[in-house]
Amino acid sequence: MADQPLLTVESLYTRFKRGTDTIYAVNGVSFSVSAGEVVGVVGESGSGKSVTMMSLLGLVRGRATVDVKRATFKKWELPRLTPRQLEDIRGREIGVIFQDPMTSLNPVMRVGDQVMEAMLAHQYATPRAAFNRTLDLLREVGIPDAVQRFRNYPHEFSGGMRQRIMIAMAIACEPDLLIADEPTTALDVTVQMQILALLQELRERRHMSIVIITHDFGVATNFCDRILVMYAGRIVESAAVAEFVAQPAHPYTIGLRSSILEIGSRGRPLSPIPGLPPTVTEPPKNCSFAPRCPYAIDRCREELPELRVLSPGHEVACHRAEEVISLAG
Amino acid sequence: MPDSDAILTFDRVSKDFVVRRRVLHAVNQVSFSIPVGKTVGLVGESGSGKSTIGRLGIGLLPATAGQVVFKGQDITRLKPNALRPLRQSMQIIFQDPQASLSPRMTVGDAIEDAMNIHGMGTPQQRKRRVEELLERVGLPVSAADAYPFELSGGQLQRVGIARALSLNPELVVCDEPVSALDVSIQIQIIQLLQDLQREYHLSYLFISHNLAVVEYLSDVVVVLYLGQIVEQAPVEELFRRATHPYTRVLMDSILRVPQPGESARRFTVLKGEVPSPFSPPSGCPFHTRCPVAIDRCSKEVPELTLIGPDHWVKCHLAESAS
Numbered sequence: 001m002a003d004q005p006l007l008t009v010e011s012l013y014t015r016f017k018r019g020t021d022t023i024y025a026v027n028g029v030s031f032s033v034s035a036g037e038v039v040g041v042v043g044e045s046g047s048g049k050s051v052t053m054m055s056l057l058g059l060v061r062g063r064a065t066v067d068v069k070r071a072t073f074k075k076w077e078l079p080r081l082t083p084r085q086l087e088d089i090r091g092r093e094i095g096v097i098f099q100d101p102m103t104s105l106n107p108v109m110r111v112g113d114q115v116m117e118a119m120l121a122h123q124y125a126t127p128r129a130a131f132n133r134t135l136d137l138l139r140e141v142g143i144p145d146a147v148q149r150f151r152n153y154p155h156e157f158s159g160g161m162r163q164r165i166m167i168a169m170a171i172a173c174e175p176d177l178l179i180a181d182e183p184t185t186a187l188d189v190t191v192q193m194q195i196l197a198l199l200q201e202l203r204e205r206r207h208m209s210i211v212i213i214t215h216d217f218g219v220a221t222n223f224c225d226r227i228l229v230m231y232a233g234r235i236v237e238s239a240a241v242a243e244f245v246a247q248p249a250h251p252y253t254i255g256l257r258s259s260i261l262e263i264g265s266r267g268r269p270l271s272p273i274p275g276l277p278p279t280v281t282e283p284p285k286n287c288s289f290a291p292r293c294p295y296a297i298d299r300c301r302e303e304l305p306e307l308r309v310l311s312p313g314h315e316v317a318c319h320r321a322e323e324v325i326s327l328a329g
Numbered sequence: 330m331p332d333s334d335a336i337l338t339f340d341r342v343s344k345d346f347v348v349r350r351r352v353l354h355a356v357n358q359v360s361f362s363i364p365v366g367k368t369v370g371l372v373g374e375s376g377s378g379k380s381t382i383g384r385l386g387i388g389l390l391p392a393t394a395g396q397v398v399f400k401g402q403d404i405t406r407l408k409p410n411a412l413r414p415l416r417q418s419m420q421i422i423f424q425d426p427q428a429s430l431s432p433r434m435t436v437g438d439a440i441e442d443a444m445n446i447h448g449m450g451t452p453q454q455r456k457r458r459v460e461e462l463l464e465r466v467g468l469p470v471s472a473a474d475a476y477p478f479e480l481s482g483g484q485l486q487r488v489g490i491a492r493a494l495s496l497n498p499e500l501v502v503c504d505e506p507v508s509a510l511d512v513s514i515q516i517q518i519i520q521l522l523q524d525l526q527r528e529y530h531l532s533y534l535f536i537s538h539n540l541a542v543v544e545y546l547s548d549v550v551v552v553l554y555l556g557q558i559v560e561q562a563p564v565e566e567l568f569r570r571a572t573h574p575y576t577r578v579l580m581d582s583i584l585r586v587p588q589p590g591e592s593a594r595r596f597t598v599l600k601g602e603v604p605s606p607f608s609p610p611s612g613c614p615f616h617t618r619c620p621v622a623i624d625r626c627s628k629e630v631p632e633l634t635l636i637g638p639d640h641w642v643k644c645h646l647a648e649s650a651s
Binding site: 045158160189190191192193196197216246255257259265277 | 374375481482483484511512513514515516517519520538539540541542544545564565568578579580582583584585586587588589590591593594595596597598599602603
């Protein structure tokens, strides 16, 4: 794994207008993705995990304001690009796949044409070459009978097969970075395995970086090199998977981990995190997790914890991380 | 074989749907019982027929063949008028509570609605009951005046549970009740369902694709594939000695967070996807994807065979595998 960052983001803020309220969806997020690295962004709904990535790609919907100090991808400074330039990078340099392929596939266009179009729109290949390459891509992502299936429409495929077609479109121009937003959440477990295996294979073969956005710790810890945990629009913990499973340090991470039911949990008392994740309607001035945190002290309610280095490669945004580790055992 | 201490029994129940003149066998000769006060977990992927079985179980859908027996009465043969009083005792909780609540009705009205329909109590009694129920499911009494859009997914599921409880049911079908919820909320709801079962002596038919949740809540587990039971056993037995190749694949598809020091797992791949229920494979329905299938599996339908205490498996290789 090279250490050269492919993507560096510094101080990203995104807020939405909703009625008379302002929703502070992303509140100062900084991270980087190295070449060939697989990063998992984990969090619950409303944590800002999707909005963070979509803000960088110019894909946030609604009345959104995005502020970022720096977002460098390869040689480009993303915030300085025009929408047209950003659109060209998206698809050519950065592939994107979503949870529900049906919302991103055109229902009245043959799937082969859609994969071809992904290349033609970016002048990546001539029509002849794009056609041949589409057949190769469909085979590569595991669509049997590629020549016949080229002519089918999205509704003629199962959910798993549609996700494979989305992946073919996303990797058509050989992007260096693939952003996958909950790519297996809507799929059956056996199909989820197939899609994760496919993504892993593609990553190894193409030396592509992947950012996977997921709410599923099982997916993240088995698929990724490094994990970012988000809560209320901030990264609260970042660590390599080995460190992450050995010594989680943020009370939210620890709470979420013990909330997951695994086989063998039967008869064990449950330990839910009390309360609900907040809707952030003003810029955070203290720890957003404090109201639900068993370790919270006055300082947590008064002072915003910054993301700080706990040990090399392990960052945490908690005033009491060291004590939490020893208390949580 | 209707069972006397069962609240609900499926006896060779089948359900066909006709879709564009083609027959879809959604449920095929399914038999099992839910003992009073216990939970039966139904597990399977899309197209397994698990939701259809849930709806058959409370008379929301008529069976094509077989008997669905609720407290000794075959509800498949009942006229709507005779079914209505029984329906009060059988309730359902859905995956998406938002879709089952009217956006224009307050939460309090939605809970009271069911009591109204069944003519329960006076308006004052109903109002008090709504407050009791809200408190019992962990919502503030003030939630009665809220509209569904003002509540989170977890809070809406609590409303769905309160509404199901309002009629004092004996049997509750829980159709993927936590699948759409965030992890930290899922176990809050699981705990609530478990507490309510003990408190009101409820029987549950718990439908889920999540084996860990099913293991936690169920006493008996039924595994379905393409509308058929492929394995059925008491929960400890099933998780100790899963025998059907499909059950094993399902268990192997769970992505567990690795233990410290343990490396990430390879993603084991089961070939293909669930075949179309319009044209199920010949012989054993799983043979097209089964890692250990032999010639016989594509030709001959296996029998449901008893291989241990209350442990049934529908596989030609069950005896040699077990």
